[in-house]
Amino acid sequence: MPNDEGVAIVRKSLDLEEEDLVKAVRLHQYGENPRVEEVAEPAIKGPWDVIVDVGAAGLCRTDLHIIEGQWEPIQHPSLPYILGHENAGWVREVGSAVTNVKAGDTVIMHPLTSCGLCPACRVGQDSHCENATFPGVNVNGGMAEQLLTNARAVVKLDEGLQPRNVAALADAGLTAYHAVRKAADVLFPGTQAVVIGAGGLGHIGIQTLAAITSSTITVVDRSEEALELARTLGAHHTVLSTSDEEVEKQVLDITGGGAHIVFDFVGERGAELLAPRLLRNRGSHYVIGYGGAVNIPTIDIISREINVIGNLVGTYNDLVELMTLTEQGRVKLHTSIYPLDAVNDAIGDLEAGRLVGRGILIP
């Protein structure tokens, strides 16, 4: 397996093939920590299947919510199953019809395995594929030595990129990129972009805004430390959130009358209600974070002609573009590395707020 320094270490594939067990992090019961255990290695079943030797798997808040059981009613996976929905690694084996990657290729995985045949897929909106699986959420994921995915999910990585440095971009980063990319056409010189929340998604959003738009970027956060980071990532102005009134006053002042686009990476705890107040006429509130509810009188919506725009995870093409930016050094992740065996330490650190940057598990 190639290591992060780019020196290829020859994988002893013959040895591996003799074994039929791989290490994996499986959730057995909601409310309990997952267990690291040995499971049967995945097998190619369909012509589009791809098996990947996992190089890195991101750990994120969604994993905590999965463990708590919040996603059960929506995705109802069969327990026990393997967690991990932000994955990168090296192709191990491919199905009979796969032509876009071959064994040994370094790849990052789009979170969904799309079909390529449904209407959403046909227009490039594969994150709305009608027939997709969502590894790590509704089927076995990537916190394991091997992952089963498919040909339409794998993005081949440039030589300069290592799984551990990009894995966490596969879902969280991709969501932030997607929202900014959708808005990019209107963010020309002189326009005002406001970011609420400079955390995990937000700090990718700020870098993307600086890389692909020419807007003026103002970042709002409750943490002075997060704002400090935001400034190094491209924010032109920052506003420490003390009260809604203060934020509104400062943002309207800085932006000369309100934002063209507010990127709301929080979507709860009041941010979702504050966001529309930060818009100028004809502006748009991009909802990315979630938890609260948007609530705006229709008279305000029409008289100001403002919009609320929903944002899911990005498309496959978004992920290709995000990897290009990463390769060019224009988007960077802050990470904390853990061995796969230490997954519950990582979970503990994440819950306790001790985890700096994005947690990455290395099998």
Place this chain on the structure above:
Amino acid sequence: MPNDEGVAIVRKSLDLEEEDLVKAVRLHQYGENPRVEEVAEPAIKGPWDVIVDVGAAGLCRTDLHIIEGQWEPIQHPSLPYILGHENAGWVREVGSAVTNVKAGDTVIMHPLTSCGLCPACRVGQDSHCENATFPGVNVNGGMAEQLLTNARAVVKLDEGLQPRNVAALADAGLTAYHAVRKAADVLFPGTQAVVIGAGGLGHIGIQTLAAITSSTITVVDRSEEALELARTLGAHHTVLSTSDEEVEKQVLDITGGGAHIVFDFVGERGAELLAPRLLRNRGSHYVIGYGGAVNIPTIDIISREINVIGNLVGTYNDLVELMTLTEQGRVKLHTSIYPLDAVNDAIGDLEAGRLVGRGILIP
């Protein structure tokens, strides 16, 4: 003044010029009916001013709300002032810098007199002009023999169009057109447009959908009579609104999983909460009517990637296009004609629900 049959009757302009009084409908006090009285005729003051001999002025629900005083806190006009914000007629006199119309031209007026210099005007979004007046709402309007407007508000009409047949398109019709026009790019063959409310605005919306899009049109209304009209105007499917559950069930069925766009011409009394339930993934709720409040959990907004789009009155260019459709016979208004002196009869009929179609006052 040309009459509606297209036969020109020579206006005795010399006589008129000797007089300095014109008949007008003025509001003296909120809560009281306006009075028909003689007032000084308007005078050209600025280089872009245009004075129009009013041919027809639309009466609409907004006038009732103005009389009730609802708009006072927003627009605070100086009482007494002349009502009438949907106006068409013939140019009488123009300011020194006006080059686009001349005395005698038949014109319809955009509701706002825009400046042509502010950022909104420079991108063709003149309905957001920073320096506009709004005749009939915050300054003297068109329920009078003459109206003061400006060069950037007047749209020259084709010979085939008469003021009484188009006046009511100047505001209500223009708003409906604007919303459909903004959505038109995505309403190609096979897409599903759903209209909530087939009333004054809705029936223009339906005709516009049929004229400028190739979507399949489904109309929802509480009145079977309104649905009957909708079918003659281009609706492919209609749904009688008995309960939200029933509407949702039928619309999801007809549209094969939800609308790409829901045009909500009601925006209150529950329509604004029902609309998002009628959308498919990636669909948009176009808010046009108002009174209620949009309220959607952010988790729904992001997981379905749906949008809420605000819609104000149309731009000047929208009005030009709407007049083209009208001239081509693709959009038609149903009207009831009253002489200007009978304005309070018209108001009474409108309040009592006796007014069929749009009320038109003829000076």
Place this chain on the structure above:
Amino acid sequence: MPNDEGVAIVRKSLDLEEEDLVKAVRLHQYGENPRVEEVAEPAIKGPWDVIVDVGAAGLCRTDLHIIEGQWEPIQHPSLPYILGHENAGWVREVGSAVTNVKAGDTVIMHPLTSCGLCPACRVGQDSHCENATFPGVNVNGGMAEQLLTNARAVVKLDEGLQPRNVAALADAGLTAYHAVRKAADVLFPGTQAVVIGAGGLGHIGIQTLAAITSSTITVVDRSEEALELARTLGAHHTVLSTSDEEVEKQVLDITGGGAHIVFDFVGERGAELLAPRLLRNRGSHYVIGYGGAVNIPTIDIISREINVIGNLVGTYNDLVELMTLTEQGRVKLHTSIYPLDAVNDAIGDLEAGRLVGRGILIP
């Protein structure tokens, strides 16, 4: 096999399976007529393969050019091979990974079998797929009892549509639709669309313009008969082409200063040089027909800010939309039906100008 009247006739599939030969029109040598002969029936090889019982195959001028050998240097098929690139029929058998159609479904075939993995496919531009085959042009086509295609090429047809009525839309019609669809966003009320050539492609283009745009349509042709047809299909104005000067004069007059878009369905014999002269400032010359060369001084291109837009065959999604319009009765083909055995009669009629409408071969 279902017949055209919609009455299902049970296919004796058991009998057929025992046979391994099907009738087909094969080209053995350039410059010679193709032969009707028995060949081995196609077999499913890949997981996305689809075999179709051909219901109808269009014959078009491109077939004559193939027979003449003009496409050999571009597509170099291995002779002998089966002609026919405009095909519709009923699914007979599907590969292991095909989920979007099943045996018995009525389908029309996109001319290319795209891969779903290359960059063009991922953005829905499958007609530029890097890995496609082009049945009837570079591999065996549909002038046969059976056709091998793939899952990404088949569009399931509504019950109301029969193969013989739509087959010729699969390539020629799709090309016309694609060009109009690309321009549709700017063809709002009051804009001027000019069509050069009301023949095979042009008459689909005119119907599409009338169905999906609200532009004013002016059609230019050398044949009064073609213009007569154009008027019944939605043309608002027609210009008989006697000389370039006369056409230019009339078109500039009708359009009030030139077209926003000229659709050039000829692209040779001077049409490609005339087209830019028919544009207004900021207008676009859509090239669809071919044979000549565009030649415009750069000073004209920049001072008038005009564009030349290339148009290939449509995408899969374009074909889905075109089938929707056809099902709605908004696009119709004029056809002449021949049995497959009479292919060389059809070819003779096409060459001699005796073939009215599009020639359709029925196996």
Place this chain on the structure above:
Amino acid sequence: MPNDEGVAIVRKSLDLEEEDLVKAVRLHQYGENPRVEEVAEPAIKGPWDVIVDVGAAGLCRTDLHIIEGQWEPIQHPSLPYILGHENAGWVREVGSAVTNVKAGDTVIMHPLTSCGLCPACRVGQDSHCENATFPGVNVNGGMAEQLLTNARAVVKLDEGLQPRNVAALADAGLTAYHAVRKAADVLFPGTQAVVIGAGGLGHIGIQTLAAITSSTITVVDRSEEALELARTLGAHHTVLSTSDEEVEKQVLDITGGGAHIVFDFVGERGAELLAPRLLRNRGSHYVIGYGGAVNIPTIDIISREINVIGNLVGTYNDLVELMTLTEQGRVKLHTSIYPLDAVNDAIGDLEAGRLVGRGILIP
């Protein structure tokens, strides 16, 4: 008059008003150098007029062509008249209806004085205004102490910007910006932009590409020195133009199969024929420079689905955006300063190739 160091020097306006003569560079006869002479100062005539104390006027190749008489048949100005179509300065006096600037404001002038009433103006395409004058080309320009322009041409400058540093952006820079801005929506990460010609327009184009797009930029030029500059301005790759074959080979290699957009800032001497060869399928040749003729077989246009896009000078909004970039330090001009009296020295230097960067005349 404020000086370039930002220190305001009080203008002795009383003294000036007593005089009625200003210094100006006037062309008396084609083929002869213009003369510096005293002429009557301009006067406000219309309500939208603005008189500007010129701070700087750019000298460009178009001025040489005007002097040679090349523009006479197109613009036919009345000789003698004042040259200078790239102007910036300070507002001196405004007409009765002007509200967007006041005396003392620092401004740059859009090259056209648009009307705000014609269809082009109403959609923000004011560079196609039907009623515009073009100071310095068809009426008196800005190589003088004062310039008559209008309210719709003036862009108020941020305090940090001085006329001498921006004047040459008013026409040449604006044209380059406009072309890149039109293409910006498709130039996302991973796309390939190719620039032909890194001269006066090209070097602004390269800076704009780097500032408002995230494409990979490859620059082609015949001068190694120009390529050196290009690299400092944001070019990722450069190609020294030795032969068309060599350029094609290198560009196709660097771009992985051709450019998405080629910006042709030359448009003559073969560049206009080479450009289409550098495109990938679905790519666009943006024509900006002129002199030659585009010549492409229609079969190439359709089979590759490529486009040719014309580009005139930018709009007023483009100029506002370009000034924003300039203020942010993202676009910079290289200039050589001459006093107005030395205009013929500057012309001589420009003709002889001795003028480094853009020539700027200071009254």
